[in-house]
Amino acid sequence: MLGLVVLLVLGCLSQGVWGCSCGQRHPQSAYCNADFVIRARFIGKTQQKAEEPGRVTYEVKTTKIFKAPDGMDDIQFLSTPAMESLCGYEHKMSNKSQAFLITGHVMNGNLQIDQCNFIVPWASLSVAQRKGFQEVYPKSCSCSIVPCYSGTCSLESDNQCLWTDVLVNWMEPLNGSQSKYMACVDQGSGLCSWESQKPSAIAARNKAAASGSAAE
Ligand SMILES: *[C@@H]1O[C@H](CO)[C@@H](O)[C@H](O)[C@H]1NC(C)=O
Numbered sequence: 208m209l210g211l212v213v214l215l216v217l218g219c220l221s222q223g224v225w226g227c228s229c230g231q232r233h234p235q236s237a238y239c240n241a242d243f244v245i246r247a248r249f250i251g252k253t254q255q256k257a258e259e260p261g262r263v264t265y266e267v268k269t270t271k272i273f274k275a276p277d278g279m280d281d282i283q284f285l286s287t288p289a290m291e292s293l294c295g296y297e298h299k300m301s302n303k304s305q306a307f308l309i310t311g312h313v314m315n316g317n318l319q320i321d322q323c324n325f326i327v328p329w330a331s332l333s334v335a336q337r338k339g340f341q342e343v344y345p346k347s348c349s350c351s352i353v354p355c356y357s358g359t360c361s362l363e364s365d366n367q368c369l370w371t372d373v374l375v376n377w378m379e380p381l382n383g384s385q386s387k388y389m390a391c392v393d394q395g396s397g398l399c400s401w402e403s404q405k406p407s408a409i410a411a412r413n414k415a416a417a418s419g420s421a422a423e
């Protein structure tokens with residue numbers, strides 16, 4: 208385990224020296240940390256322009272905005288560093304009808320993406336994650352998801368949930384069950400805990416809540 212920690216620390220230190228390296232993030236953290244979150248198709252790519260040296264711009268067709276700055280009701284262009292070593296996001300323009308979930312940041316009014324953002328085919332998201340981006344994550348940004356890289360993690364405050372997918376499968380923590388099926392949800396008065404967002408679990412909770420209120 209020490210080896211793993213050393214490796215991760217080296218991974219962080221190497222950033223900027225050998226290239227881009229990003230910390231892993233649960234999809235809920237990706238949502239909460241982003242300035243915008245959309246579902247869109249990549250439809251074109253422009254080469255570097257004189258006014259934006261070192262950057263390329265993707266044209267997207269946005270079909271759903273989950274999060275955006277006030278007043279932004281369409282998103283058409285996303286800019287990224289041209290070089291992958293500077294965390295530039297390289298999109299393989301193979302299928303223009305494939306929808307993606309895209310998170311990114313707004314800098315001086317420009318919409319920006321990079322490799323550290325959560326950008327995945329919409330079809331690869333679980334039902335629980337789609338519901339997460341639409342309903343659950345937006346309500347849960349007061350909760351904080353803390354990655355656990357070693358066997359001795361502990362929480363420092365009530366609003367935190369430990370993300371152990373990184374421990375179980377640190378190469379692909381996004382395949383873990385907390386990433387795919389769970390959200391860290393405020394249970395009231397700032398106490399956050401993991402809650403399954405599988406349709407069956409939601410139905411069971413609703414049923415329990417209904418019978419609980421009927422009994423009162
Ligand atoms: C392109 O993506 C669409 C939507 O995901 C899919 O239905 C279609 O089969 C894909 N086409 C190819 C050639 O992969």
Ligand SMILES: *[C@@H]1O[C@H](CO)[C@@H](O)[C@H](O)[C@H]1NC(C)=O
Pocket residue numbers: 376379382
């Ligand atoms: C992660 O999930 C993808 C898609 O379900 C699968 O193809 C891949 O093998 C998984 N990787 C690991 C390491 O479990």
